[in-house]
Amino acid sequence: MTQATNWTPVCALTDIAPNTGVCALVNGQQVALFRLADSEAVYAIGNYDPAGKANVLSRGLIADLDGVLSVASPLYKQHYCLKSGNCQEDETLSVPTYEVRLNEGQIEVAA
Amino acid sequence: MSKQRVVVVGNGMVGHKYIETLLESDLRDQFEITTFSEEPRVAYDRVHLSSYFENGDADSLALTTLAFYQDNGVKVHLGDKVVGIDLEAKQLTSEKGETIGYDKLVLATGSYPFVPPIEGNDRDNCFVYRTIEDLEAMTAAAKDAKVGVVVGGGLLGLEAAKAVKDMGLQAHVVEFAPRLMAVQVDEGGGALLQSKIEELGVGVHTSKATSKIVAGEDCLHRMEFADGEHLETDMILFSAGIRPQDELARSSGLTVGPRGGIEINNQCLTSDPDVYAIGECALWNNRIFGLVAPGYQMAKIAAGHLVEEIAQSGELHSFTGADMSTKLKLMGVDVASIGDAHGTTPGANVYTYFDQPSQVYKKIVVDDKNEKLLGAVLIGDAEDYGTLLQYMLNGIHLPEFPDTLILPQRGDDTQTGLGVAALPETAQICSCHDVSKGDIRAAMDAGCCSVGDVKTETKAATGCGGCAALLTNLVNHELEERGVEVNHDLCEHFPYTRQEIYHLVRVGNIKSFAELLEKHGTGHGCEICKPAVGSIMASCWNEYVLKDEHIGLQDTNDIYLGNMQKDGTYSIVPRVAGGEITADKLIVLGEVAKEYGLYTKITGGQRIDLFGAQLHELPLIWKQLVDAGFETGHAYGKSLRTVKSCVGSTWCRYGVDDSVGLAIEVEDRYKGLRSPHKIKFAVSGCTRECAEAQCKDVGIIATENGWNMYVCGNGGMKPRHADLFATDLDKATLIKYIDRFLMFYIRTADRLQRTSVWFDNLEGGMDYLKDVIINDSLGLGEELEAEMASNIDTYQCEWATTLEDPEKLKRFSHFINSDATDSEVVFVEERGQIRPANETEKSELIAKAS
Structure with a gap:
């Protein structure tokens, strides 16, 4: 992903309540965005939960497990790492991750 | 070898125990079991017969069902009495004229009540x-x-x-x-x-x-x-008193004692080698045992003997008499008697303690050397029963001054409680279910690590409950021995139990997760602590759950105020208090369901669930519902769900009181109350109990004199029959007790712990709970009531609040940057309504579309 990154603006940082997620439609893909409290850190992973087989990850709880930030799927509570996309409970499962940046308060995603 | 035909005469508690034991054995397929009962129903709990008057329900006394027998191939003849045995031909005849042969016969005919020969004893009533x-x-x-x-x-x-x-x-x-x-x-x-x-x-x-x-x-x-x-x-x-029912045995020629009772040996065999007698009809060593525990023991020994005879295992168990010690509560008075209560053993010494102001009487009988306990009597306070019984049963050496066992402990230097370590492996901890110390240790070896686990696994302390304190001691001791430091921390972010966090929040007046984390925790929190703290905050301060500082704490359902289904859509449940709903409101529900194409189903809690709503539809649907006068039903929350009711005295020919009216009042009172887990209520208008209140967290049943209150019942995966908590209450007292009970549960329960499990782990059990709630033994009553009052005062319909806040409504859209909807949500039709498409259907539909 080093070649000409195609950034798509999706929403303002303040559109996401701290410590929650939203889902954005970026080039036909469902991307789950998560905003941490008291920081400008935003993470982007696929919204599709391969264990629960539904587009729901943006609606999960953000969890800190031994320092690894994950989202717990709202369906069956599998944890997906916000950085790597790997599923903690089942190593055969993972979700895609996307580059994300803040540009003057706007969140932009490369997908 | 062909099957052994085993016939059990009498289907009381002991006869049933015998059959149960045979069915549990590895050789169960070797037996063809038949049982006769002269009563019109299968075995029930005669010991707790008087509870029939508390709930008027014969079914709740049942020990088994006809279906259980049928499923296990046991032939049952109800309402048919065996009238003759031909020992030579090995044949029985019954009153209804049945003649059947047997290989082994078991007499469990029990006893009959002795009616003194008084003139006029046959008068009416x-x-x-x-x-x-x-x-x-x-x-x-x-x-x-x-x-x-x-x-x-x-x-x-x-x-x-x-x-x-x-x-x-x-x-x-x-x-x-x-x-x-x-x-x-x-x-x-x-x-x-x-x-x-x-x-x-x-x-x-x-x-x-x-x-x-x-x-x-x-x-x-x-x-x-x-x-x-x-x-x-x-x-x-x-x-x-009772007399052994030995008429059948007597007339068939079996040996009976001079004063009645069928004579048996240590294997419970009668004078005929193919006939056993067990329970109150049996005479062992010239003694009749009129308690159920020895009867159960005989049932197990007789069944074991038969199994042994076939398996030839050489394992022979013997009946060697039984301990007749008892502990019970008679009309609220604790009474216990152990062993030689009258001190009739030669040389016995007696110590007595009598506290007239507190109405407590205790006596112990010890042997001539002051070394062994022979017996005891306890009236008014039977807390020492468990310890004293163990001293007596296991011949444990008494302390230097035996009277310290019954004298009140006023200083801190007298530790007389029996160390559980001193008990031998064989020490019987629970006599109702015959559970030994060894059994409990084995259960803990197999993974049980709490009193609740051990109770579930071994049944210990689930009979009369007299051994609960001893069991708790033993389990704690064993955990310590194993070096298990039981970690009750909520999660890695908070080194506290839920109960401790509740207090930290309450006492520290903490209003946000961030503040709590800063003061008492580490890290960023997780899906364990966040919802738990969210729930505690809601129980304490009852703020809007989607407030900015709380929204990130809400779990799957709360965060969108709906119940997420497998495909990511939601179901909607408006409150229908007490299950009472007008035709107009029903029409609104139907219209909304039709307009949005929702699947509708009636729930177990007497409400209507609307399925298949997508995120963006939730506010639209709720706008219509709120406008029509509906409120959120909190089906998504760990909170009060429903108060189920029967139609009650208003319509029902049998109704004693207005159950619907009370149900609505109670549901309106506690709606929105966030708690460690969901809470369900029911109110029945009479003892027929059509609302099934006895499987609810709080069950209320109308009586002629007020309301009976039941607590800590549960349906679901592990059903638990609720316990009767108080009887004949007026409404004000009932509400007061429920206020206190709920807040006490909210304060002290673990996360996601229903009242049933909470109660099973509550040290002191029902007596303790009654003490706290009814007698206010902790002096918490007013505080608990005030906390509840504050919750009631700050109630809000979360959907009404949300609809008024455009910022909050923004979240109710599948995409933050598009009005498109989730293409993965696909429905198909079934029985005239929608349902989520399965994988195959989905791929077919998508293929067709492209």
Whole structure:
């Protein structure tokens, strides 16, 4: 992903309540965005939960497990790492991750 | 080898235990089991017969079902009495004319109540106290009666007197001996017991021999006593002991004792090698055992003997007598008797402690060397029962001054409690279910690590509950021994239990997760602590759950105020308090469901669930519902769900009180209350219990005199029958108790712990809970009520609040940057409604579309 990154603006940082997620439609893909409290850190992973087989990850709880930030799927509570996309409970499962940046308060995603 | 035909005569508690034991054995397929019962129903719990008067429900006493027998291939002949045995031909004949052969015969015919040969004992409204049919007859007679007399002041007699009193009659006990419970209790204990029972409004007449029963002047009967006095009554209950039911054995030629009872050896075999006798009909060593525990023991030994005979395992168990110690609560009075209560052993020494102001009497009987405990009597306070029983049963060496065992501990230097470490492996901890210390250790080896786990696994402390304190001690001791430091921390972010966090929040006036984390935790939190803290904050401060500082704490359902289904869509459940709904509102629900194409289903909690709503539809649907007068049903929250009700006295021919009215009032009172787990209520308008209140966290049943309150029931995966908490309450008291009960649960339960599990782990059990709630033993009553009042005052319909906040409504859209919807949500039609498409259907539909 080093070649000409195609950034798509999706929403303002303040559109996401701290410590929650939203889902954005970026080039036909469902991307789950998560905003941490008291920081400008935003993470982007696929919204599709391969264990629960539904587009729901943006609606999960953000969890800190031994320092690894994950989202717990709202369906069956599998944890997906916000950085790597790997599923903690089942190593055969993972979700895609996307580059994300803040540009003057706007969140932009490369997908 | 062909199957062994085993016939069990009598389907009481012991007969049933025998069958159960055979069915549990590895050789169960070797047996073809048949059982006869002269009663019209299968085995039920005769020990707790008087609870029939509390809930009027014969089914709740049942120990088994006909279906269980049928599923296990047991042939059952109900309402048919065996009248003849041909030992030579190995054949039985029954009253209905059945003739069947047997290979092995088991007599579990029990006993019959002894009715003293008094002139007039066959008059109307003279009963015995043995079967459900007896109780039904008594209940019918009590309707026109004012006074009831129980003849016999033994254990069962006093139980019966309580039943008479509970039926609203003026109750009396007439006893031939000079004191109550003459077999188990000594003179001092008997006197105290008598005064306590008299205080409860029951007349006690000891040293009274009834000479005849004649027609009364004010009442139906007049009982004339040998001393010239008399007593008038409308109803008489004979409870003057039992006699073994040995007629069948006697007439068939089996050896019976001179004073009755079928003689058996240590393997429970009678004089015929193919016939066993067990339970109260059996005579072992010239003794009849009138308690259920020895009967169960015999059932197991007799079944074990038969299994052994086939398996040839060489394992022979013997009946070696039984301990007749008992502990019970008679009309609220603790009574316990252990071993040689009267000190009849030669050389025995006695220590007595009598505290008149507190109404406590304790006595221990020790051997001539002051080394072993032989017996004990406890009245008014039976807490020492477990410890003393272990001393007696295991021959544990007494402390230097044995009286320290019963003297109150006032200083801090006297630690007399028996260390559980001192108990041998074989020590029986629970006598109801015959669970030894070794069994409990084995259960813990296999992974149980709490009292609740051990109870579930071994059944210990689930009978009379008398051993609960001892069990808790043992489990804690074992955990310590194993070096298990039980970690009750909520999660890696908070080194506290839920209960501790609750206090930290309450006392520290903490209003946000961030503040709590900063002061008492580490890291960023997780899906364990966040919802738990969110729930605690809501229970304490009852703020809007989607407020900015709380929204990130809400779990799957709360965060969108709906119930997420497998495909990521939501279901919607408006509140229908008490299950009462107008035609107009029903029409609104139908119209909304139709407009949005929702699947509709009636829930178990008497409401209507609308499925298949997508995120962006939730506010649109709720706008229509709120406009029509609906409120959120909190189906998504760990909070009060529903108060189910039957239609009650307003319409029902049998209704005693207005169950719907109360249900609505209670549901409106507690709606929105966030708690460690969901809470369900039900209110029934009479003892027929159509609302099934006894499987709810709080169950309320109307009685002639008010409301009975049940607590800590549960349906679901692990059903638990609710426990009767208080009877005949007026509404104000009922509400007060529920306020306190709920807040006490919210304060002390673990996360996601229903009241049933919470209760099973509550040290001190029901007595403790009653003490806290009814007697206010912790002085918390007003505080708990005030906390509840604050919750009620700050109630809001979360959907009404959300609809007024455009910022919050923004979240209700599948995409933050598009009005498109989720293409993965696909429905197909089934039985005229939508359902989520399965994987195959989805790929077919998507292929067709492209």
